[in-house]
Ligand SMILES: Cc1cc2nc3c(=O)[nH]c(=O)nc-3n(C[C@H](O)[C@H](O)[C@H](O)COP(=O)(O)O)c2cc1C
Ligand code: SF4
């Protein structure tokens with residue numbers, strides 16, 4: 001088989017939207033005769049040691065990425081837009097990818113409204129390293145960010161998600177066609193995209209400082225440990241028996257939306273669930289358990 005038809009899909013998803021898109025993209029490519037391997041970034045990091053007691057090593061990540069990409073003809077990266085930036089878990093992996101050998105590169109970002117030049121950012125780093133950019137595009141998905149300092153965009157759940165699913169399913173088919181027919185499709189490259197990207201990126205630190213400074217769990221917490229076991233950064237520990245947050249949050253919103261009893265808050269204001277509903281995700285999404293938090297990481301018996 002033509003090596004370009006061997007696809008490797010590496011994606012980061014905080015609250016399931018990008019996972020939804022990449023699962024369906026894998027199916028759409030397979031239906032067109034491609035061979036596909038999917039790798040969620042959060043699981044890769046956890047497998048390489050990212051957790052409450054340590055960080056994944058570059059060497060372990062590099063080895064895993066080299067094995068994953070191998071001699072595949074096409075590498076597809078997927079991630080949500082965060083203020084026109086690449087989420088930190090994915091940003092960490094891009095420099096650790098193996099050299100490309102004419103490998104086709106595609107980037108698919110999910111976003112709620114405006115991505116600027118975000119889908120275009122990996123190209124600058126990977127084209128000089130032997131990758132050939134053939135796709136950079138966006139898929140519109142439901143919003144997953146709303147807290148007192150950023151309260152403008154609504155959260156959708158239930159039946160309201162269907163129009164997003166319909167539109168995104170069409171986008172996935174279009175992306176699969178472009179890839180299989182080798183039709184280059186590049187978005188995010190205009191001056192307006194770049195200006196939007198630049199104007200959004202300045203707020204990354206503000207959002208991150210807010211989130212890192214305002215995460216806490218209320219007494220409603222049942223100590224199920226799901227948040228700690230699913231945090232992509234290993235930023236939540238249970239050293240005193242209840243969830244405590246470090247300073248390495250990547251702003252993914254997984255714990256905030258994924259806690260089964262909505263115990264996790266982003267400031268006092270989010271205790272008002274009518275004003276700050278949690279996003280429950282597309283297609284029955286649940287936070288993945290990436291690691292188990294054992295007794296040694298918890299004072300709880
Ligand atoms: C910290 C953060 C920043 C975001 N910034 C943007 C943005 O600049 N533009 C946008 O359209 N959507 C933005 N979003 C919305 C997400 O990109 C969108 O909901 C995405 O589909 C979530 O994907 P996921 O469920 O795979 O994590 C942001 C979400 C978060 C959590
Ligand atoms: S997911 Fe929610 S209930 Fe479970 S430990 Fe975390 S805060 Fe507590």
Ligand code: SF4
Nearest residue numbers: 231249250252253255
């Ligand atoms: S602490 Fe919560 S929001 Fe931050 S990286 Fe972990 S799961 Fe995501």
